[in-house]
Amino acid sequence: MQTTNNPKETLYPHVSVDCVLLGIHDEQLCVLLTERRDAGTDRTEYKLPGSLIYETEDLDDAAYRILNEATGLKRVPLKQFRSFGSPRRTANKEDVLWLENASKLKIGRIITVAYLALCKVKRLKISDRYGPAQWTPIARLPRLPFDHEEIIAAAVREIRVWLDMEPSIVFDYLPQLFTVSQLRRTYEIIYNRNIDVRNFHKKMNSLGYVVQTDETEQGMPHRSARFYRFDKKEYHRMRNKLNTI
Amino acid sequence: MQTTNNPKETLYPHVSVDCVLLGIHDEQLCVLLTERRDAGTDRTEYKLPGSLIYETEDLDDAAYRILNEATGLKRVPLKQFRSFGSPRRTANKEDVLWLENASKLKIGRIITVAYLALCKVKRLKISDRYGPAQWTPIARLPRLPFDHEEIIAAAVREIRVWLDMEPSIVFDYLPQLFTVSQLRRTYEIIYNRNIDVRNFHKKMNSLGYVVQTDETEQGMPHRSARFYRFDKKEYHRMRNKLNTI
């Protein structure tokens, strides 16, 4: 892959970054998987988007690079949530062969640092670098290489904690104008439970940073829903107030 | 350090594990630092207990090895909380020289995986492998190598979140029999705020897994306090019930 000895273009074959990019498609929580073509076979297998880091690349920068290569997105909040380093990660020789082939490097052991994001499905641009990407329901994952299944399970647990502590990430996911229903469905799918409609309305109206607009959703075969927007300034004002107590 | 090519005794010079071992001493939150002797000088400097991992060593196993080498403890709950991999970690040449000297390996870039634990101060046994260890108040840290100051700051934020989600870790820290005061002081020091005595008593009595014993603390120049114990079975029973809803 690399063509020079410039450390910015030289891979560091000991540490990788994998991104668990979550999104919602057909009312299901999905994860973005990229195709992995095994040399010499015509099977198509899937894996988490990820890559070895470069010699002088920061972990966060590597995660944003992978995000961008896989989706075309740039400013989605990404969270490092755990590192996986079991020596048995590379127990499957087929996985190692594939990686050695893809990186042109001799691979021994690899520690991977896992990142998490909530992404808009629609904005997805298919990357030509790592093969096409595909949203796959969490509930119907194919067999994945290394410990990617374990990483995804940890990510699903983690995003709920993250969303509890930093509700703004859900607004990066939604369009600028959204209805309370869209917001509620998003929560329901991420937490995998039903949420009471009235209580949810009350809650959102009490927050202060979810504000009504005068616009409504048109063309629905039922009463039209009001659009709301996320007030980022108010959100950060409230957050700072809490932190300084 | 290593003497053979056995992978169990060969260091993997790309990934290290650092442990932020927190404890309470003189009513202050402290972190365990180990001495680092710089070759050729008689200065004594300090660092977090940590080490490169071995070729075939799991990250968690490395963390427990470091815990044991630094304190003699074996079964303290350790939590991986973040990895640090800025290429600028190794910007200070003195730090790199020291590490190369200590490991007898050429060091380029290192990613470190940071772990956290709450340890009993009293049980501390001084390790002879990495030099003596010393409890140092968080509020008065010396200059530390690499990004150890940043790692400690992240650990202090993290332990509060961890304790909120997994209250049992505080009972691993306390003696088997403890008074409500001891428990409360522990919380006060970790969260760095005062806690109302009556409310705290009520709360602990309502939990179900903090149970009275018939024993009392003797020899105090004031009314003697009742000892309580942690009911581990009840704790896990309640925890499972919550998770299955």
Next chain:
DNA sequence: CCAAAAGTGTTGGCCCTACACCCATGG
């Protein structure tokens, strides 16, 4: 008897939950 810490209840506010009906729109 004094100092020092142990222990104990009540109240109000906030937030969460449960719960049922009318409204607006497109077809």
Next chain:
DNA sequence: CCATGGGTGTAGGGCCAACACTTTTGG
């Protein structure tokens, strides 16, 4: 006019915070 989802209020319970006095012990 009907099907579909949009939108609304109240009451009860649990948890938290604030707050002051009596009890026990050793010296």
